Amino acid sequence: MVLASVVSMIFRVAEIAFAAIVAGLTGKYLHATEGTSAWDNGRFIYTEVVAGLSILLALIWLFPFSSSFIHWPADFLMSIMWFVSFGLMVSWLNGSCGYVFNWSGISLDGTATCSEWKANVAFAFLSAICWLVSALIGIWWVRRHTTPVDTTGTYRRRRWYRSRV
Template identity: 30%
Template sequence: MAVWLKIVTFAIRAAQLICAVVIVGVAGQYIADPIPDKKGDLGHLSRFIFAIVFGTLSAIFAIIWLIPFSSNHMNWKFDGVLALPLAAAGGWLVYCSVDICGKVAISDVSEAAEPLGGGDNGELIDPGTSVCTKWKVLYVFSLAAAALWMISAMIGFFWVKKHFVKPKAPKAPRRR
């Protein structure tokens, strides 16, 4: 395997780990300290539980596959499968946040990065952050994690395709 591919794979796995930790941290903080909306309703917490479950799986497999072996590329199918529920979690969060927070915009990406690391007591997100900002952080990082898992699946697919060529059947001898 080329050295540059190992470096790229390591960087992608590290980014997957960072996204997964942010997903688990923000969703866990929301579940532990829920903030009711204007109607006093917390909404269904199932979307956050879904995000935590697949964020945790993403973190576990990113840690395991941070160890650089060429066999990591053999797991490209699992990378692609893990991208699907992370994208679904992001989509579910977008769908549920439209009523309260408004339409999704490209500026949500920059807004999602602002509150990170703002807590004085070591919190992931500043305690004064609004519900909408927390949701933006969740769906931006869920969709980013899904994209990273899909990219690693494509790298693995092309690596396997290049390095494992099926042997051709031997030709039968010609008769005279």
């Protein structure tokens, strides 16, 4: 029980951190292209919205209550949204910075835009993986804490009080 809560909290903190990094890098690009059409920046606006939702939901569900595990469908949906964001950014790069997962030649001098984009893509992917693992932990927790009532397959929640016997 405690292990699942601790692991869930670790993934929630990672989700917040990864979403904040993606929001910062994408926001920097959106600020630089302020006068362009919203249609041209649609994929980046979508990424900012997904990052904002991720930060909000991960903050709300960070606390280790059992109710945070029953939100696994929302975790799975957020994972799908992050994978879509990842795909949109990879298709936007379109090989202009080389292969997306080729990390050679990355520098920290502040002028390497390809490095920023590759970091943005990588943290979007890591965020998608974290949300997917959170969903899997939630599915495991819910399946473990429900028991069949009868042979028809209906389920009920276990009661968590101590027996007086």
